[in-house]
Amino acid sequence: MNRLFALGLSLFIxxxxxxxxxxxxxxxxxxxxxxxxxxxxxxxxxxxPTAKIVVVTHGQGIDFLLDGATNQAxxxxxxxxxxxxxxxxxxxxxxxxxxxxxxxxxRVVMEASVVPSGVAEVARLQAKEGYVYLRP
Amino acid sequence: MNRLFALGLSLFIxxxxxxxxxxxxxxxxxxxxxxxxxxxxxxxxxxxPTAKIVVVTHGQGIDFLLDGATNQAxxxxxxxxxxxxxxxxxxxxxxxxxxxxxxxxxRVVMEASVVPSGVAEVARLQAKEGYVYLRP
Amino acid sequence: MNRLFALGLSLFIxxxxxxxxxxxxxxxxxxxxxxxxxxxxxxxxxxxPTAKIVVVTHGQGIDFLLDGATNQAxxxxxxxxxxxxxxxxxxxxxxxxxxxxxxxxxRVVMEASVVPSGVAEVARLQAKEGYVYLRP
Numbered sequence: 001m002n003r004l005f006a007l008g009l010s011l012f013i014x015x016x017x018x019x020x021x022x023x024x025x026x027x028x029x030x031x032x033x034x035x036x037x038x039x040x041x042x043x044x045x046x047x048x049p050t051a052k053i054v055v056v057t058h059g060q061g062i063d064f065l066l067d068g069a070t071n072q073a074x075x076x077x078x079x080x081x082x083x084x085x086x087x088x089x090x091x092x093x094x095x096x097x098x099x100x101x102x103x104x105x106x107r108v109v110m111e112a113s114v115v116p117s118g119v120a121e122v123a124r125l126q127a128k129e130g131y132v133y134l135r136p
Numbered sequence: 137m138n139r140l141f142a143l144g145l146s147l148f149i150x151x152x153x154x155x156x157x158x159x160x161x162x163x164x165x166x167x168x169x170x171x172x173x174x175x176x177x178x179x180x181x182x183x184x185p186t187a188k189i190v191v192v193t194h195g196q197g198i199d200f201l202l203d204g205a206t207n208q209a210x211x212x213x214x215x216x217x218x219x220x221x222x223x224x225x226x227x228x229x230x231x232x233x234x235x236x237x238x239x240x241x242x243r244v245v246m247e248a249s250v251v252p253s254g255v256a257e258v259a260r261l262q263a264k265e266g267y268v269y270l271r272p
Numbered sequence: 273m274n275r276l277f278a279l280g281l282s283l284f285i286x287x288x289x290x291x292x293x294x295x296x297x298x299x300x301x302x303x304x305x306x307x308x309x310x311x312x313x314x315x316x317x318x319x320x321p322t323a324k325i326v327v328v329t330h331g332q333g334i335d336f337l338l339d340g341a342t343n344q345a346x347x348x349x350x351x352x353x354x355x356x357x358x359x360x361x362x363x364x365x366x367x368x369x370x371x372x373x374x375x376x377x378x379r380v381v382m383e384a385s386v387v388p389s390g391v392a393e394v395a396r397l398q399a400k401e402g403y404v405y406l407r408p
Contacts, residue, residue: 021392021399026270028172036300036331040391043368047389048396059172096179117183119176119270120157124184126268127157132398133269133405134298134391162406164308195308232315253319255312255406256293260320262404263293269405 022052024131026122027061034064035071037136038080045087053084054125058094058118065093065112066103078109085111094118158188158267162258163197170200171207173272174216181223189220190261194230194254201229201248202239214245221247230254294324296403298394299333306336307343309408310352317359325356326397330366330390337365337384338375350381357383366390 023044025037041053063069064077071077081091091112098105098114105114115121125131159180161173177189199205200213207213217227227248234241234250241250251257261267295316297309313325335341336349343349353363363384370377370386377386387393397403 019399021395023395023399028272040330043366043389044391044395047368047392051392051395058176094179096183117179119180119272120183120187122270123157123159123180123187123268127155127159127266132395134394135271135407136300136391164408194312230315232319253315255316255408256319256323258406259293259295259316259323259404263291263295263402271407 019130020050020052021048022125022129022131023054023134024122024125025053025055026133026135027055027057028059028118030060031063031069031071033061033136034077038077038084040134040136041084041089042080045084045089052088054090054092054131056092056094056115056118056121056125057112058097061118062093062097062103062108065091065109066107067109069109081109081111092118092121094121155266156186156188157184158261158265159190159270160258160261160267161189161191162269162271163191163193164195164254166196166199167205167207169197169272170213174213174220176270176272177220177225178216181220181225188224190226190228190267192228192230192251192254192257192261193248194233197254198229198233198239198244201227201245202243203245205245217245217247228254228257230257291402292322292324293320294397294401294403295326295406296394296397297325297327298405298407299327299329300331300390302332303335303341303343305333305408306349310349310356312406312408313356313361314352317356317361324360326362326364326403328364328366328387328390328394328397329384330369333390334365334369334375334380337363337381338379339381341381353381353383364390364393366393 027033027037044051057065069077092115093108093112095114095116126133163169163173180187193201205213228251229244229248231250231252244250262269299305299309316323329337341349364387365380365384367386367388398405
């Protein structure tokens with residue numbers, strides 16, 4: 001029985017190490033951080049194409065996910081967001097931030113979804129869904 | 137037996153997913169980060185009232201936990217600290233920082249406790265007590 | 273059987289809590305962050321001498337690992353890097369960054385190794401090797 005238990009446990013652990021890597025990118029700083037994050041995520045997916053990436057934003061971190069947002073070089077974020085969404089990246093925007101900053105949900109790009117709380121989402125993904133953390 | 141093992145394992149995993157979320161907020165930057173963190177934690181607890189939150193501070197991160205500390209708008213932190221402590225949030229201050237910066241333990245607010253090393257505490261909470269990480 | 277399962281499981285969990293703490297320090301900001309990190313890691317190892325620490329760098333984070341790098345006070349990093357490497361700390365540099373910034377691998381100090389992607393390495397260490405995260 002102990003042998004079978006050990007077998008089962010090692011199978012369980014092996015399964016974990018076969019599983020795809022799941023990563024939450026945590027963004028709260030604003031446009032420069034978002035620009036860095038987009039380059040980071042592109043490199044991340046090139047190095048590990050099966051990585052599952054969720055970008056959770058709150059505070060100034062949501063700015064690049066509003067319609068018409070542009071980076072420091074005045075180039076629109078829309079293309080990069082669409083490209084990454086096409087590679088499976090998910091984007092989430094904090095509703096507390098929308099309310100506090102008086103930003104309408106209508107301004108959030110269609111590739112992003114709204115969650116009640118950005119920080120609670122960052123914690124939940126790690127604690128309940130096996131995501132690891134990365135702050136770009 | 138394998139069926140029982142599977143049952144036990146799924147019970148174990150279910151237990152994990154029932155468990156409360158535990159989060160370490162890592163602060164080392166100073167007053168603006170502390171102000172953000174307080175808003176973040178308030179939102180976090182509103183969205184997830186059972187979340188267990190520990191704030192670990194070192195470097196400039198300890199400043200808001202010293203007696204009489206005020207934020208950028210010159211308002212005392214004392215009220216917010218007391219409010220969050222009342223909701224179960226714990227605050228920890230790095231002793232290495234106190235020694236290096238020559239700050240007396242007497243200046244640390246009563247809601248906070250002193251730990252030998254802030255960074256070791258941030259790692260220990262994750263590795264040994266199941267906390268997830270968040271840097272506000 | 274359930275009793276044996278419980279025994280096995282608690283042994284497994286105990287083993288985890290006996291295991292050494294493994295920490296990835298994530299650096300991407302530049303010289304001031306690297307200086308802080310070196311102090312943090314020294315304090316970390318003093319508080320927890322068995323902690324296994326890997327420093328993963330990308331972007332501006334690689335700068336202190338290039339030959340001849342100096343800190344804000346114009347002191348070379350070489351001594352600190354050698355000291356920490358001697359205490360078991362590993363240093364890793366992102367190859368994407370080397371390529372993007374057109375920095376030759378020859379300029380990376382001998383204590384550091386090059387990995388294909390810094391961000392993928394930060395995620396992999398957490399997801400596959402049981403490391404916890406810390407951003408100094």
